[in-house]
Amino acid sequence: MARSFPPDVLVLDSDALIHARVARGKRGLAIQQAKSYRIPAETIVPGVVTPQIGNEAALADVLRRLKLETGRWDKASLLLPDAWFRINILELQALPDNPNEAQEILRWSLKRTMPIDAASLRLAYEVISRGAQVKVLVLSVVEKTLVDLERLFAGAGIDLVLIEPVGLNIWNAITFREPATTRDRVFFYVRENDFTTAAFRGAQPLFIRSRNLHGDRSLEQEIKLSASYLRDTLQTAAIENCYLAGNNVDATLPITIAAEFEAPVRTLTLADVAEQTPAGAGAYEAELAACTGVFTG
Secondary structure, three states: OOOOOOOEEEEEOOOEEEEEEEEEOOOOEEEEEEEEEEOOOOOEEOOOOOOEEOOHHHHHHHHHHHHHHHOOOOEEEEEEOHHHOEEEEEEEOOOOOOHHHHHHHHHHHHOOOOOOOHHHEEEEEEEEEEOOOEEEEEEEEEHHHHHHHHHHHHHOOOEEEEEEEHHHHHHHHHHHOOOOOOOEEEEEEEOOOEEEEEEEEOOEEEEEEEEEOOOOOOHHHHHHHHHHHHHHHHOOOOEEEEEEEEOOOOOHHHHHHHHHHOOOEEEOOHHHOOOEOOOOOHHHHHHHHHHHHOOOO
16 A cells, blocks of 8 residues: 555545445455445534534444444544535745644635635645745635544544545545556546546646536536636646546536547546455445545555
């Protein structure tokens, strides 16, 4: 494994909690076991930027059942939907090396685009490049939601060592097995109520955005709008590859994406990133692919 983390990975959404146990196989990563647990309605409720825990007792019951059924373990990585985060690529005149000073500058930069006080967010950032300007990838999420989750998981005997978005870890899983390139690539991660669009030049992210789906436009229309924006933003002559991830993806989407970008489209399957997969995982194979990405980023 490229990164050393506990073998247990959790994926939390408003209606389900997935547990996966990932191990090294003969040729790559293997998912030894996986199971999805239903989250009762109103356990996780909408919030500004990030959902909130509406019923702590209900989530605690799910976690107790999870631990009872999956054996003795006490550390895990936690993946959350991309839509629970704000993902920004910022260009700054300078960024201090001191993390505390850097966070203050990033909060000040974000406050103009956030509907809530940036001081209420937990930030994680990575410097993408330094030159005339500093380009920074910033993940932000409401601090209170993370604190509540960490407390509830700790109460169940689970120490969360990593909290990241699902989509970025699907991308990790994909690119770990792709040859290095300096060309442009585009990634779509599609869910029932939202989707993520990302563009990369080589390994460097150019654009990442997660959007909610609304009834006034179809997913195909949203994809076309995103493609039009990316073509104008990238200013590139050609896209090397497009990648599409999601569960039960409509067969017309790869055709739409290929037509918009005039590039081949690769639709991710769990078998692409894991040599061993559990039976019955088809309903959430994109999330399990993200679980393998925890170890390949």
